[in-house]
Amino acid sequence: MNYRSVIKVLGFLLLVTSACLVLPAIISLAYGESDWPYFLASSGVGLLLGGGSLLFLRGAPDLRVREGFAVVAFGWLCVGLLGALPFWLSGQIPSFTDAAFESISGFTTTGASILTDIESRSHGTLFWRAMTHWLGGMGIVLLALAILPLLGVGGMQLFRAEVPGPVAERLTPRIRETAKILWGVYFLLTVAEILALIIAGMGPFDAICHSFATMATGGFSNNNSSVGGYNSAPIEWVLIVFMFLAGANFSLHYLALKGKWKLYFRDEEFKFYGTIVLVTTSLIVAALLPIHFYPHWGETVRQSLFQVVSIITTTGFGTADYLLWPPISHALLLILMGVGGCAGSTGGGIKVMRVLILLKHAKLELKKMLHPRGVFTLWFNNRAISSSLQTNVLGFFLLFMMVYIGGVLILTLGGRDLLTSVGATAATLGNIGPGLGEVGPASNYSALFNWEKWLLLFFMIVGRLELFTVLVLFLPGAWRKS
Amino acid sequence: MNYRSVIKVLGFLLLVTSACLVLPAIISLAYGESDWPYFLASSGVGLLLGGGSLLFLRGAPDLRVREGFAVVAFGWLCVGLLGALPFWLSGQIPSFTDAAFESISGFTTTGASILTDIESRSHGTLFWRAMTHWLGGMGIVLLALAILPLLGVGGMQLFRAEVPGPVAERLTPRIRETAKILWGVYFLLTVAEILALIIAGMGPFDAICHSFATMATGGFSNNNSSVGGYNSAPIEWVLIVFMFLAGANFSLHYLALKGKWKLYFRDEEFKFYGTIVLVTTSLIVAALLPIHFYPHWGETVRQSLFQVVSIITTTGFGTADYLLWPPISHALLLILMGVGGCAGSTGGGIKVMRVLILLKHAKLELKKMLHPRGVFTLWFNNRAISSSLQTNVLGFFLLFMMVYIGGVLILTLGGRDLLTSVGATAATLGNIGPGLGEVGPASNYSALFNWEKWLLLFFMIVGRLELFTVLVLFLPGAWRKS
Numbered sequence: 001m002n003y004r005s006v007i008k009v010l011g012f013l014l015l016v017t018s019a020c021l022v023l024p025a026i027i028s029l030a031y032g033e034s035d036w037p038y039f040l041a042s043s044g045v046g047l048l049l050g051g052g053s054l055l056f057l058r059g060a061p062d063l064r065v066r067e068g069f070a071v072v073a074f075g076w077l078c079v080g081l082l083g084a085l086p087f088w089l090s091g092q093i094p095s096f097t098d099a100a101f102e103s104i105s106g107f108t109t110t111g112a113s114i115l116t117d118i119e120s121r122s123h124g125t126l127f128w129r130a131m132t133h134w135l136g137g138m139g140i141v142l143l144a145l146a147i148l149p150l151l152g153v154g155g156m157q158l159f160r161a162e163v164p165g166p167v168a169e170r171l172t173p174r175i176r177e178t179a180k181i182l183w184g185v186y187f188l189l190t191v192a193e194i195l196a197l198i199i200a201g202m203g204p205f206d207a208i209c210h211s212f213a214t215m216a217t218g219g220f221s222n223n224n225s226s227v228g229g230y231n232s233a234p235i236e237w238v239l240i241v242f243m244f245l246a247g248a249n250f251s252l253h254y255l256a257l258k259g260k261w262k263l264y265f266r267d268e269e270f271k272f273y274g275t276i277v278l279v280t281t282s283l284i285v286a287a288l289l290p291i292h293f294y295p296h297w298g299e300t301v302r303q304s305l306f307q308v309v310s311i312i313t314t315t316g317f318g319t320a321d322y323l324l325w326p327p328i329s330h331a332l333l334l335i336l337m338g339v340g341g342c343a344g345s346t347g348g349g350i351k352v353m354r355v356l357i358l359l360k361h362a363k364l365e366l367k368k369m370l371h372p373r374g375v376f377t378l379w380f381n382n383r384a385i386s387s388s389l390q391t392n393v394l395g396f397f398l399l400f401m402m403v404y405i406g407g408v409l410i411l412t413l414g415g416r417d418l419l420t421s422v423g424a425t426a427a428t429l430g431n432i433g434p435g436l437g438e439v440g441p442a443s444n445y446s447a448l449f450n451w452e453k454w455l456l457l458f459f460m461i462v463g464r465l466e467l468f469t470v471l472v473l474f475l476p477g478a479w480r481k482s
Numbered sequence: 483m484n485y486r487s488v489i490k491v492l493g494f495l496l497l498v499t500s501a502c503l504v505l506p507a508i509i510s511l512a513y514g515e516s517d518w519p520y521f522l523a524s525s526g527v528g529l530l531l532g533g534g535s536l537l538f539l540r541g542a543p544d545l546r547v548r549e550g551f552a553v554v555a556f557g558w559l560c561v562g563l564l565g566a567l568p569f570w571l572s573g574q575i576p577s578f579t580d581a582a583f584e585s586i587s588g589f590t591t592t593g594a595s596i597l598t599d600i601e602s603r604s605h606g607t608l609f610w611r612a613m614t615h616w617l618g619g620m621g622i623v624l625l626a627l628a629i630l631p632l633l634g635v636g637g638m639q640l641f642r643a644e645v646p647g648p649v650a651e652r653l654t655p656r657i658r659e660t661a662k663i664l665w666g667v668y669f670l671l672t673v674a675e676i677l678a679l680i681i682a683g684m685g686p687f688d689a690i691c692h693s694f695a696t697m698a699t700g701g702f703s704n705n706n707s708s709v710g711g712y713n714s715a716p717i718e719w720v721l722i723v724f725m726f727l728a729g730a731n732f733s734l735h736y737l738a739l740k741g742k743w744k745l746y747f748r749d750e751e752f753k754f755y756g757t758i759v760l761v762t763t764s765l766i767v768a769a770l771l772p773i774h775f776y777p778h779w780g781e782t783v784r785q786s787l788f789q790v791v792s793i794i795t796t797t798g799f800g801t802a803d804y805l806l807w808p809p810i811s812h813a814l815l816l817i818l819m820g821v822g823g824c825a826g827s828t829g830g831g832i833k834v835m836r837v838l839i840l841l842k843h844a845k846l847e848l849k850k851m852l853h854p855r856g857v858f859t860l861w862f863n864n865r866a867i868s869s870s871l872q873t874n875v876l877g878f879f880l881l882f883m884m885v886y887i888g889g890v891l892i893l894t895l896g897g898r899d900l901l902t903s904v905g906a907t908a909a910t911l912g913n914i915g916p917g918l919g920e921v922g923p924a925s926n927y928s929a930l931f932n933w934e935k936w937l938l939l940f941f942m943i944v945g946r947l948e949l950f951t952v953l954v955l956f957l958p959g960a961w962r963k964s
Binding site for chain 2: 069330334391394398401409472474
């Protein structure tokens with residue numbers, strides 16, 4: 001491990017964040033609020049730390065694979081801690097643990113909150129909170145599509161090397177170009193959502209913040225009761241559409257914008273993603289209708305669809321306390337928490353593509369039982385998936401389950417009840433936000449102990465960075481001198 | 483699929499069960515009870531059906547792999563239904579669904595019960611109930627060590643072909659001999675336990691029934707409050723020891739009886755099994771002691787150890803309502819439900835050996851991230867595990883999770899709450915017995931709907947037969963004419 005190279009890149013990330021911290025200061029000034037100096041001060045801290053490390057380590061060598069892991073893992077942590085600074089300095093979030101929780105929850109696009117009274121926060125705070133989402137979401141698109149494949153990480157290499165048949169080929173091969181294109185799509189969709197939300201009746205400030213939170217599949221809202229606070233069907237429908245888009249592969253959107261929208265219906269992952277949403281929504285509607293949970297069937301459909309899309313995309317916006325719904329909803333939503341968004345989206349979780357490969361793999365193993373000497377190929381988007389990639393996806397699932405089980409054990413060991421522990425681990429590891437039990441949609445994470453908050457922060461980063469990236473740093477070999 | 487061959491073998495299994503049904507009739511007569519004719523009548527039905535199919539299908543060809551799957555899957559079902567007959571005919575269990583539940587729960591050594599007042603049942607009924615366990619346990623030892631490897635099923639082929647280094651080599655290679663040896667061990671241990679229980683103060687009848695239930699890791703007890711009903715520390719200690727033995731590989735016991743007891747400490751699976759028991763017991767003790775749940779630390783240790791061993795071996799005897807213990811116990815016991823006993827034991831679940839291989843595989847996948855071009859070997863008991871076997875174990879885990887998730891979905895869809903659904907599915911799929919929530923250790927399965935009972939019966943058989951064996955029958959190819 002070459003620490004100097006790692007620190008140099010981390011310095012660059014701090015500089016970028018430092019520049020972004022000027023924006024909430026401007027918002028604060030514009031609204032005549034008094035907390036703009038804290039944003040500028042935090043920006044200054046980032047400038048000093050980031051600029052300093054860049055200056056002093058100018059001569060450090062370039063990154064290799066091993067350092068890449070450290071950069072992505074510690075990058076999210078450093079940026080998150082810098083982002084926590086204004087919350088803490090301004091006294092908007094008095095505890096540093098809480099400020100770090102809110103900021104890292106933002107950057108990892110988790111959207112788990114410790115704020116109990118959101119509506120009384122300053123505009124600058126709310127804007128920065130939403131912006132951490134948006135920056136994190138950008139970072140993830142870049143990470144998943146450009147950096148991780150270089151590190152050879154996870155099933156995401158699927159995207160570049162093996163799967164996308166009609167998709168990836170047509171994107172330009174160079175990373176810088178790919179990143180630009182996808183950021184362009186991300187930016188365009190954000191603008192489109194802001195406009196749509198304003199038309200649907202939301203104020204411009206809230207529209208910007210909620211669009212940031214949607215496109216990053218984050219989930220921070222400016223209301224104590226999340227999106228439910230607007231009590232507006234048009235706003236909810238707009239959010240449903242854009243959450244669904246944010247949970248799909250951004251390359252597909254790019255190709256659709258270029259007129260190739262038929263590719264949506266040729267992409268196996270997208271079709272499966274759509275099917276899951278339709279089937280689970282139907283099941284929940286079927287459970288809610290007979291007990292007349294909502295007065296109208298239209299509202300039943302909207303509430304069910306909203307919650308399903310919000311959870312599978314790992315956004316975590318809330319309009320209803322789904323813990324009051326019938327048991328099948330709990331089971332389905334808990335499963336959706338694990339599934340997560342599509343590969344190449346801003347969503348978290350295991351990812352639809354991996355789930356599909358796991359299902360196909362299980363079927364293949366059964367077939368092998370019947371025909372022990374048969375040779376079977378796993379097809380995805382009309383391409384054969386190599387057995388080493390299958391093993392990788394299985395390994396990912398295994399690690400996901402292990403970290404999940406480990407999290408539940410640690411939390412229950414600390415005395416937290418089983419449902420809350422399961423919900424909190426799933427919601428942070430999957431970057432969703434609201435969980436079950438004491439951290440369910442009707443409450444938040446403020447009541448947890450500080451050590452629990454730091455543990456969950458760790459899960460947010462582990463989940464966000466596709467597990468391997470972070471967990472590999474726990475192997476002694478990762479730190480060996482080179 | 484050659485149906486005639488399958489039916490011929492099923493007929494043979496029915497004949498064996500029919501012969502065994504004479505024993506409870508003798509017990510019933512000996513205790514001067516009036517239900518002996520029902521056992522004889524059921525025996526007659528078995529004789530007719532079994533003898534008839536053997537006579538008429540004498541000329542059917544031998545089994546091939548494909549028919550093997552059907553025989554083991556339907557074998558457990560047919561024998562279970564025949565075993566339900568005396569319960570139902572005698573009116574001891576008036577509903578046929580309930581009678582089938584009790585019988586199949588017995589033969590699969592699950593030990594989930596629908597009996598609400600066990601103590602008022604006739605001796606014949608209680609004896610037959612315990613005997614279903616013992617016969618099932620015998621069947622499983624034979625299945626896991628002799629039949630399944632021939633079918634090429636699951637990680638159990640590990641036992642014969644790949645793993646056991648010091649173990650399997652010394653067992654005689656021929657199946658018939660292996661089966662005899664292991665049944666001998668099974669028989670000896672059962673006798674030893676009966677004697678130990680009598681010395682510990684249990685009546686001879688109860689000692690026989692509980693020994694049957696222990697050695698098969700079944701869990702039926704003759705008391706409404708299970709083993710807790712005796713309120714006796716010596717009895718509980720005897721059961722702890724024999725449950726632990728029943729959850730270990732029977733080949734190790736055979737070698738120990740031949741003086742090679744050092745092999746226990748050289749077998750990786752056995753060491754890991756012992757470690758899990760020690761660590762989880764310590765954690766539960768550490769959670770129970772500070773809150774003074776039990777008056778004495780000795781009782782705390784005994785109760786924790788009893789529950790841990792009872793659950794990991796998938797026996798399911800109860801001495802305490804663990805749902806009243808602190809949350810960490812719930813999480814740990816739920817995990818142990820999945821782990822299950824060792825390969826080659828009568829225990830259910832995923833099996834310790836598979837869990838160990840999964841853990842090693844996950845570590846290997848992480849190492850591959852660091853050294854993308856490295857070649858890694860998974861070692862188990864000093865032997866290299868082939869990648870196809872690793873994939874098979876991963877596939878097993880995947881299928882287990884899928885059936886588990888599917889079960890929870892179906893039960894919650896029917897309106898059952900999440901905790902009960904999770905507990906009931908885990909407890910039947912893992913062949914444990916008591917679950918969580920409404921089917922927790924302080925209650926039983928009698929309150930479930932009939933369709934839920936049949937679903938859980940299906941899970942018992944699927945879990946018992948290592949998933950692949952049953953699930954493969956759902957592939958259309960399994961039924962193709964040959």
